[in-house]
Structure formats: structure tokens, C-alpha cells
Amino acid sequence: MVTTYCEIREVADMADLRAWAAAHHVPIIRGGYTLSGCTIYSATCGTLTLVCVGLEKGPGPLIWRSPFE
Numbered sequence: 105m106v107t108t109y110c111e112i113r114e115v116a117d118m119a120d121l122r123a124w125a126a127a128h129h130v131p132i133i134r135g136g137y138t139l140s141g142c143t144i145y146s147a148t149c150g151t152l153t154l155v156c157v158g159l160e161k162g163p164g165p166l167i168w169r170s171p172f173e
Contacts, residue, residue, distance in 0.1 A: 137162035
């Protein structure tokens with residue numbers, strides 16, 4: 105027996121994500137940003153999450169500050 109906990113797939117564009125989310129009656133959420141600063145959107149139904157990287161840029165580049173320095 106195989107148990108699926110989480111399956112994540114990337115779709116080509118926001119149109120695909122919107123169509124899938126509408127068909128499954130689930131909301132699209134802004135989940136964060138890529139390392140290059142692009143916005144990540146996702147929609148989840150059951151164990152399947154579809155993600156799409158948007159073209160718009162977020163608040164700026166990611167800056168890592170070590171808590172040990």
C-alpha cells in the first residue's frame with residue numbers, strides 16, 4: 105500500500121493554475137518568493153499542490169543573516 109502525503113507539481117503559467125483552482129473550487133495563495141525574487145503562487149486540493157512562478161518581482165533579494173555571527 106502506497107500512501108501519498110504531498111505531491112507538488114509546477115504548471116506553466118497562471119492561466120493553468122487559475123483553471124485548475126476554479127475546477128477544484130480551491131483558492132490560489134501567494135506562498136512566497138523564489139531566490140531570484142519572483143512571486144510563487146499555489147493551489148491545493150487534497151494531497152496535490154500546483155505551483156506557478158509569477159513574473160512580478162517581490163520585495164527584493166533574499167539576504168541571509170546568520171544568528172551565530
